[in-house]
Amino acid sequence: VDVTKRVKATNGVPAAKITVRDVAREAGLSVASVSRTLTGARPVRPEIADRVRQAATKLNYEPDYLGRSLSLRKTATIGLIVPDIASPFFPALAQAIESALRANGLTLLLMDAQNDPAWELDCVHELLARRVDGLLISPCHRTKSRPAVLAAASRVPIAQIDRYATAAAHRVTTDPAATIHLAVSHLVSQGCRSFAFVGAMGSASPAFDRKRSYQRLIAKVDANAPRRTLDGTFTADWGFEAAELILRRWPTVDAVICANDLIALGLVQGLLDHGRTIPAQIAVTGCDDTYFATASRPAITSVAQPVKEMAERAVSLVTTDDSTPAPGVFQLSPTLHPRASTQRTPDDTGIAIP
Amino acid sequence: VDVTKRVKATNGVPAAKITVRDVAREAGLSVASVSRTLTGARPVRPEIADRVRQAATKLNYEPDYLGRSLSLRKTATIGLIVPDIASPFFPALAQAIESALRANGLTLLLMDAQNDPAWELDCVHELLARRVDGLLISPCHRTKSRPAVLAAASRVPIAQIDRYATAAAHRVTTDPAATIHLAVSHLVSQGCRSFAFVGAMGSASPAFDRKRSYQRLIAKVDANAPRRTLDGTFTADWGFEAAELILRRWPTVDAVICANDLIALGLVQGLLDHGRTIPAQIAVTGCDDTYFATASRPAITSVAQPVKEMAERAVSLVTTDDSTPAPGVFQLSPTLHPRASTQRTPDDTGIAIP
């Protein structure tokens, strides 16, 4: 009698692992037939297939990815490294990516770099060791993340998304010039004439690019504005601080463009605390169109990234292995979501500085 | 000459996979010695170890988790399923869990159930197929998630965290009675006397438990209050709607307890829109102490969950395999974070209804 394996399916107690061999034995067939019917890799006589399936369901067989992956030399898994999952924009990005992956039968392996390039590099190695088939990364630092990105790129197809650290790998971003242009032209249409920018330079590439775009574009509207930039972090606290700095240093400013919604939110609070009215005296815009933009009072006008398109593009970049390793840059188009923080009533339009 | 393997380390081109055998050959040793020195599983003569390490670095060897996991029958990976990563509380929870895991040399595999019990079940199977050593889950639905939780529990150590769907598996939650008690006693100390509750019953267990705790505790303070509960979803929009409902149905209410910060945020906006002053006329509290509580104007008093402790407890539950499968329930203690939405000035205390 064969007692090499005992299946104890007692309630709650982990049952012994069922393998293809068990199924094969149960069905009186070879492991090859089992594998073939279950994966559909090659044709199998219907009668055999039925026997396999019956045996499989009877034994409650569940294929093991580890064995399969080892054999196939691929895992059907894509890694994603975000700078900080608690930061408002990234959960939305992660969700969009998960959806895009699922549509391709792939699974997401998500890691959080916690804004630390060293840990980010660890994440890359971890993911590579797990044999992800591709890697999506939003590098936490414009320059210090480069080693991590390159290390990844040398082993698997990768794409940088939202942020980037090198031109040597695909980049999927939202066009920063278009982003700023949307904000500026809207603010001008609302009568704003004196601009400032609150960003978070030195770490994240979008902040850097948005700042540069601001400096280029704003010169045509307000000659002094390119100098009026402030750099901090992507936090509401920084926005709150920035309010005082702006009021003290540039009292004439009537429009502030923020590098993200969190900064904008803090800034709005700071301005209100200093007795300013929004948007009548000062209008404020954010970026990324996160929950914070609508949560604010007044709600904040924000420039949204095309998250879904970005996710789809990035996923297709790491999945379709075109033999063209020429790194591409894909700048997708943002959308403006006007809200109370900039919408002046007709009477207010063109208001002069007090 | 041996040419079975050719390593092409050309720039950017994926190099051929280096295995233990390659390292062994390079060092003129056996694979066992390589494995032993690299894992430190058993003592190795220093000289040998050196040769191994040299060969490894020379060949740029990186161990492959797939092979290791298959051999060890464990993956050093813990899965986490959250109901919705975009919902404010969960990114914080995920980060705390990642930290706790890392402290134990484990890796997090994060999946998003997207508030869909069916998809949640798929996630469980996916994670099991990937042979996670344990599973942490915050079930998206109080009842409909049960199959998913049980399926997981029958194969690996699991713990439910924050939310739960069954008593048949460990539960790590924040004590709902303590949560409500903290809010109520604080509000009473601020002079509030007429209470209402805005929740999100029917899906998430904390909302359910918080509501029930509210109904029990509030009776001592305000006899009519237990009836004054409203159920919707965990969104700011719902809070906004709820404001009008409350003002219309229970105009005497001077304190509203919300099941989470997002609801509270919307409620505050709604109340302000209806011309109420906060906290003078109506005080508002939230739960979870997320970014939204501080982002609000006025900032919202919130009851924080002890996220770090929860994460550590949950992780230890799934890692330390005590042979005691008796499901435990761990209710940890919350903390109150008083803010402007409830802090009345001394003069306002005990204010009567207009």
Place this chain on the structure above:
DNA sequence: ATGAAAGCGCTAACAC
């Protein structure tokens, strides 16, 4: 169309 056997990369007995 089916079965036997080799092997993915690793670790852990088992001998020496």
Place this chain on the structure above:
DNA sequence: GTGTTAGCGCTTTCAT
């Protein structure tokens, strides 16, 4: 202390 070898669970030649 070191080497040889047998698997972990799966897919897939290679024969038949």
